[in-house]
Amino acid sequence: MKGRTLVIGDIHGALKALKQAFIKANVTENDTLIFVGDYVDGWSDAANTVRFLIELNSTHNCVFIKGNHDELFLNWLTKQPHNPQWLIHGGQTTIDSYSELSKSELELHTQFFENLDNYYLDTKNRLFLHAGFTNEKGIEHEIISKNFYWDRTLWEMAIAMDKNLPIDNPCYPKRLKNYTEIYIGHTVLSRINETTPQQRANVWNVDTAAALKGPLTIMDVDTKEYWQSEPAFELYPNEKGRN
Template sequence: MSRTLVIGDIHGSYNALQQIMEHAAVTVNDHLIFLGDYVDGWGQSPEVIDFLIHLKATHNCIFMRGNHDDLLLQWLKTGNYNDEWFTAGGGYITTVTYNALTEDKKQLHILFLESLHDYHLDESNRLFIHAGFTNLNGITHEFFKPLFYWDRTLWEMALALDKTIDSNHPQYPKRLTLYKEIFIGHTPVTRIKQTVPINMANVWNVDTGAAFKGVLTIMDADTKEYWQSDPVHTLHPDEDGRN
């Protein structure tokens, strides 16, 4: 039996990624959709990317582009970075680990990062995207593509939505009527003191705070059953992460 499994923001924890793959008993029959932010935070970003490259060759996978993945790509290609990424964004430990790699390995990772998708829309009209979009007519009309991996307004809108109105109400946000379901990461649910996937309107947020003191989550997009790692900071006792 094939499942569609959605994986939240990994943020450089290969240990947590291994745990959720085991907990969910992932097989080659499963369709794996990764929501992005594979790097930054914990010190295993190269190991995460190595594993995903291997997984791409053996499993049915789709990989979204996260903002942290794009920041790493730009640094690998140009050597340039912004101070916020280097400090608060977890980029420092990533640059340290990547500086230890061979040039051939870096080039292999650049190719992988360049291959990432801005979004995935499946045959059931379910949208998988790292962050969100702003155009009222949907993803194909978005004028500024980095919003796909930087936007927070989609999730903020879903959180603030009046729960007493439904999708037929004239004031219901048009963005939320375009897709059957929307699966996102990017904004950790730990900000609202949660560590499980949260559903607001038709938006599912699967970023359960792995970059900080939360957990990493893999969720069945159909049944909404989910499996989680241990709190990620306990898997990296000698690191501070982004905490």
């Protein structure tokens, strides 16, 4: 039986929300699961979230994409200098959640973060990445790899576009023409007062702000049907989440 291709928005340590969304979406081993990054920095289940994802990868077809918070945490894991602001924006909660892991498990988690993909391009020319890219010729020509998990200009451009602009118009952004569809997270949709996946041009944003006051989202990229957890903060009532 052929499964679905499901894209999963930013988790930020909200394992309870992820499991709830999995149940609602009736995720099976036949489904391909594409995670757009930011597995940590937010709620207290950061280490448990990564443990769950590592185990999930042994039974399901998974694609794990790197988010900016994943890079920041990997810097800490590998004893590299990190931005002190990271500790304020969820980093300390992640460090606390990792305090009781054994050395061997910590090494396994480090390997998980080291092996994250910058992006994923499927056979239908659909691009999946955490944030964006800037080169009008596409991802293969991107010089600064950090753009894949830090850039916001792709989404900012998409939401600023005239909805009626045809793709053959010379003003249509060239970088969007490279792909059938583009799926991202990174920029919370609460910024535009939305709590469900949003499409602008051929760009889909699935970061429904589980790190803050929103739910976690899973979406079928073929049918555009989606499933959401309860708002993550309701599942972690005694925590602040990511500021």
